[in-house]
Amino acid sequence: MPGYFRRKTFDILARWGSLAMVMVALVPLVAVLGYLTYKGIGGISWAFFTQLPKPVGETGGGMANALSGSAILVGLAGLIGLPVGLLGAIYLAEYGDNAFGKGVRFCTDVMAGIPSITVGIFVYGLVVLRMRRFSALAGAVTLAILMLPIVMRTTEELLRLVPVTLREAGLALGLPKWRVILGVVLRTGASGIATGVMLAIARVAGETAPLLFTAFGSRFISLKLDQPMGSLPVQIYTYAVSPYEDWHRQAWAAALVLVLLVLALNLLARVITRQPGSGR
């Protein structure tokens, strides 16, 4: 039976071949994490989280400004982007089976593929030039726009996963459609939606390029939204290209913190999805 052996050989080749490729794919991931930890762990200290940057030339200081800035920028971006994204997703999932819905879906897909720096330039022209200064607001708007397609498409997909039979259960109990959406679809899909939100936040938390010319950066903790504001990615960039050894150390530490934050968000998303009653 030569056919049998041929199949068997192919089977073994395919199996070990693909395993080998998975290993190759894992190399950069493990390498990045390992190298980051190696270079960054030394820079992490209490001061790193609590202190402001020291003036050039002095060693020490921390990134409290960038941490608080990132939190504010991402939070504000969520405040702007999430309501739009979530409602948009509900529209697409529940009412979007028409030409208009198709069009919107296509646009969001295109939007998801636009390089983030393009969005930065757009907001630079729209907000920064008008206000005549860099501002946290401009940064948040940029991040919100970047979040939008991610939130919209993941949420739509997850809402569509809510079984038809559950929607019909609601309708058959006399609920009007909007109450089915609120009481059945959103309730059933809640954990899925939360996951989509987490992933979108994780995705924009590391954006650097579009913040360079919108939120710019700041060495101080500031709550003023019409003023420039620091952020982790931008500060990493600034420190990394600087000539100072101490700044390099801090840049590594900040990069490590950023990765850990994103990792935490992803893990959180997993935990939420795995909870029973996610409807799946």
Add this chain to the structure above:
Amino acid sequence: MSTAASNFSIQTRDVNLWYGDFQALKNVSVNINQGEVTALIGPSGCGKTTLLRCFNRINERYGNVKTTGEIRILGKNAYDPDVSLIELRKAVGMVFQRPNPLPISVYENVVFGLRVHSARSSLKKSLLDEAVEKSLQEVSLWDDLKDRLHVRATTLQLEQQQKLCIARLLPLKPEVILMDEPCSALDVEATLAVEDLMLALAGTYTILIVTHNMAQARRVSRECAFMLLGEVVEVNRTQDLFLTPRDSRTADYIEGRYG
């Protein structure tokens, strides 16, 4: 609702229904007795589900459905423009092929309809508790579940889930309960349990059940309607329909010639 309604819960006259260009129901005229179990049988695709779904107008979910003719539910034409879908669906409950409790607690499943349809101020806890106990008693789940009212309904056994789906209709005080192959996802024992439940509920409620299983139709129904290719071929007392079918197509089906 109306006194003109004689002893029929549902009366249809010349109902035709199209999905787009495809005619799924043809001149359907049937009367469904009040307070009895009536079975709808027929081969796959003959329109049983479609007819059932006319009675609570849930067919309208699909945009391309056109219905003509008259469907009187409790004496009132369900397709009159002034009919409230909410009231109609409270009066005509539906049980589905796959048990579909909402992924919330047993308790919340039972009171879901009440919460949606009553003013919040009228929903005292005692009233809700009472509705839960009464409804679960009626479907004989109370003893099994009274200590587990707060577990997620989707974690119950399928039989319990399906009974719960019946129980959650009851607080809305329905007159008619439509069931579309309610046992097809259940094993033999669970099927028998749900059939017993149907027999127990008949009398209080009018029950209309779609089934593929002729033995089941014989066990639970007083009357039986045989459908074929969108038409109701024959309606008769169940035992007569099975023993002495009047139409040769019914006889063929009963003898298994359509599969």
